[in-house]
Amino acid sequence: MKKPLIVQKFGGTSVGSIERIENVAEQIIKAKNDGNQVVVVVSAMSGETNRLMDLAKQVDDVPCARELDVLLSSGEQVSMALLAMMLSKLGHPARSLTGGQAHIITDGQHNDATIKHIDTKVIKDLLAQEQIVIVAGFQGINDNGDITTLGRGGSDTSAVVLAGALAADECQIFTDVDGVYTSDPRVVPSAQKMEVIDFPSMTEMARKGAKVLHLPCVEFAWSNNLPLRVLSSFTPSQGTLVTGDIGDKPVVGIAIQREMSLIHIDNTYLSSVQKQCQMLGIAIWNVIEHPERAGIVIKRDANAKLSLVFGDKIRNSEEVSLLTTVGLQAKGLKDHAHELLCQQDVSVSHISTTDRTLVFVVLPNCVDKAANILHDAYITESEAFDCQQKHAFLD
Amino acid sequence: MKKPLIVQKFGGTSVGSIERIENVAEQIIKAKNDGNQVVVVVSAMSGETNRLMDLAKQVDDVPCARELDVLLSSGEQVSMALLAMMLSKLGHPARSLTGGQAHIITDGQHNDATIKHIDTKVIKDLLAQEQIVIVAGFQGINDNGDITTLGRGGSDTSAVVLAGALAADECQIFTDVDGVYTSDPRVVPSAQKMEVIDFPSMTEMARKGAKVLHLPCVEFAWSNNLPLRVLSSFTPSQGTLVTGDIGDKPVVGIAIQREMSLIHIDNTYLSSVQKQCQMLGIAIWNVIEHPERAGIVIKRDANAKLSLVFGDKIRNSEEVSLLTTVGLQAKGLKDHAHELLCQQDVSVSHISTTDRTLVFVVLPNCVDKAANILHDAYITESEAFDCQQKHAFLD
Structure with a gap:
């Protein structure tokens, strides 16, 4: 029988020191000993990319893009060489491959390249020789053989695209948290780690502020029917499995997105501002169509760019946060949730819904309170309720 | 008319900081503005190789050789990316190439590879586009596409072999001294920088202890009829040109080699020890055939290895230095030089000659004094004498 193939991705913190590299090596060996073929994607050691970027900035404020990628x-x-050495030392033959050696072919967009194709023959040959294959994340080569890098979240992208190309059985993203939570546990103390989350819910969570996975990675995995698992590099656990097209929970989680701006616009300009945003590459998170209080919600750091273009058409802007309830029945909770928030003096600037989301635009200083209110009402309480029902049934 | 092509090699100290990289960039631009096509070979920034080696040693005392090369x-x-960025910033388009991208093909001997072939098409195409080409020194790839490194003196080797493959007009080795001296100026204050030195003399100087150029580089350049120039990265000067098959000076220089051992061996074992040394890869610098005082001279750090094998056949060993006078007439000075040294209480353990060398084996504590005596007699004095003759002739 063919062995299952898993792709494991370890970020910069996970390989940030020799001790941690040893810890990572042990996790890889465990996966191999469990009967898997293992391909590993690694980031640079934490701090290294900043150190290199500092050197580049000392040369030039806007360094030559091609050479920045080489650097x-x-x-x-x-990191990949050190990890392969560690595995060899521990008795498990391993081979490291640069993006070029792994035939990860990208377009020519230096510093923000997109993977076009991966020729997996080299990797498959090494796997057939029982090697552990370590691939450099975040990088590839263009058609000319120039080194390219993928931009933000690059190593996660490398891992899922590689897993897709290899038709892997699972892509495991090792990070500094031990899974996907129902909300940010630093904000919502009762947030719980999920064992499983469906792709559409995970997509909405990532889109609306959950930082644990990059949205394009989730979308890619979903469209390739590739199970993703988020787990901790430091604490052994099963983490959270992202899989399936339909979830069964009415409410899955509460996502928080900070540092947003609500831009009030004269209603007559709304559609032209929307068009202009598209041309400028500014993502609009919410559109508020209202004869007197029309507006859009964008990231705060895109605000200055927009003000430059639309000085006179923008009435004013205010700092806001977005609180998104995700789940099959989230939108049905609109009025009930609004009432709950009002009862506890959370002032809501705007409400919108999609098939699987209920979005509140609130002031930044009450988003944490609001997240706890909704989480307690629809996630903690609902599970307590499920529990009570079960107990009643069993008694 | 076709532009001259020069290859410039800069070592780790020359690119050890952003300021120094800027200084290097200016020297490259000067060469380009003087009408040359320029290919540059760089080492890693000074300290970087040690830093990486330390990381590897933290993983494993004997790190996996393949992965050590990757690291x-x-x-x-x-360093090559930073230099290319700097050149771009200063308005001179430049392109960096790894050993693999430059198609420097080596054998598979990781950590000590030999260049087999360089396909220069990529470099020539970039030169035709008026680009400055920066090539990573010390590295290549083997036939499998694995990264290899060349071992000691690797970047110098990269530079001369690349210059040979490109049929360059000159290969310039930038270093921390401003040329080749008649002897080590730290030891012999009257040592003079040479403007020109012939290949056979340079070969003997390098073989017998002059550190400024690696012997295999000189030999390669000589056999490829490639002019070499040694010059300073820090002080502008013409440096020293190494060229020509026959020198015209009776005595060219005095080379000093320290940290040698003179191993006394029973005469009957001499030939078997010589054979064994060859098998062990231990270089013999001198053989002393003598019924009672036979021996060989080897590097001190090979002594332990030899003792292991020949414990009982080795009578004793003593620390010595070698002092080699190089030049067409060096061997003819044997008796005169010996007398000079004896007059000044330098005790000589052994004397040998070759076509272009006169070698004294002396005690380490008198090699500096001996070097000054011979240098004064055959180089400083002889030039004073030449001068007097010229003056007499002109008067």
């Missing part, structure tokens, strides 16, 4: 890609070359 | 080769990737 930055050296970071993963260091 | 160490990242060092030149950093």
Whole structure:
């Protein structure tokens, strides 16, 4: 029988020191000993990319994009070599591959390249020789053989695209948290780790502020029917499995997105501002169509850019946060949730819904309170309720 | 008319900081503005190779050789990218190439590879586009596409072999001294920088202890009829040109080699010890055939290895230095030089000659004094004498 193939991705913190590299090596060996073929994607050691970027900035404020990629890609070359050495020392033959050696072909967009194709023959040959294959994340080569890098979240992208190309059985993203939570546990103390989350819910959670997975990675995995698992590099656990097209929970989680701006616009300009935003590459998170209080919600750091273009058409802007309840029945909770928030003096600037989301635009200083209110009402309480029902049934 | 092509090699100290990289960039631009096509070979920034080696040693005392090459080769990737950025910033388009991208094909001997072939098409195409081409020194790839490194003196080797493959007009080795001296100026205050030195003399100087150029580089350049120039990265000067098959000076220089051992061996074992040394890869610098005082001279750090094998056949060993006078007439000075040294209480353990060398084996504590005596007699004095003759002739 063919062995299952898993792709494991370890970020910069996970390989940030020799001790941690040893810890990572042990996790890889465990997966191999469990009967899997293992391909590993690594980031640069934490701090390394910043160190290299500092050097580049000392040369030029806007360094030559091609050469910046040559520079930055050296970071993963260091971590992957150290990890392969560690595995060899522990008795498990391993081979490291740069983006180019792994035939990860990208477009030519230096510093923000997109993977076009991966020729997996080299990797498959090494797997057939029982090797553990370590691939540099975040990097590839273009058609000319120039080194390219993928931009933000690059190593996660490398891992899921590689897992897709290899038709892997699972792509495991090792990070500094031990899974996907029903909300940010630093804000909502009762937030719980999920064992499983469905792709559409995970997509909405990522889109609306959950930082644990990058949205494009979730979308790619979903469209390739590739199970994703988020788990901790430091604490052994099963983490959270992202899989399935339909979830069964009415409410899955509460996502928080801070540092947003609500831009009030004269209603007559709304559609032209929307068009202009598209041309400028500014993502609109919410559109508020209202004869007197029309507006859009964008990231705060895109605000200045927009003000430059629309000085006179923008009435004013205010800092806001977005609180998104995700789940099959989230939108049905609109009035009930609004009432709950009002009862506890959370002032809501705007409400919108989609098929699986209920979005409140609130002031930044009450988003944490609001998150706890909704989480307690629809996630903690509902599970307590489920529990009570079960107990009643069993008694 | 076709522009001259020069290859410039800059070592780790020359690119050890952003300021120094800027200084290097200015020297490259000067060469380009003087009408040359320029290919540059760089080492890793000074300290970087040690830093990487320390990381590897933390993983494993004897790190996996393949992965050590992956690790160490990242060092030149950093320096070449920074240099290319700097050149771009200063308005001169430049392109960096790893050993693999430059198609430097080596054998598979990780950590000590030999260049087999360089396909220069990529470099020539970039030169035709008026680009400055920066190539990572010290590295290549083997036939499988694995990264390899060349071992000691690797970047110098990269530079001369690349210059040979490109049929360059000159290969310039930038270093921390401003040329080749008649002897080590730290030892012999009257040592003079040479403007020109012939290949056979340079070969003997390098073989017998002059550190400024690695012997295999000189031999390669000589056999490829490639003019070499040694010059300072820090002080502008013409440096020293190494060229020509025959020198015209009776005595060219005095080379000093320290940290040697004179091993006394029973005469009957001499030939078997010589054979064994060859098998062990221990270089014999001198053989002393004598019924009672037979022996060989080897590097001190090979002594332990030899003792292990020949415990009982070795009578004793003593620390010595070698002092080699190089030049067409050096061997003819044997008796005169010996007398000079004896007059000044330098005790000589052994004397030998070759076509272009006169070698004294002396005690380490008198090699500096001996070097000054011979240098004064055959180089400083002889030039004073030449001068007097010229003056007499002109008067």
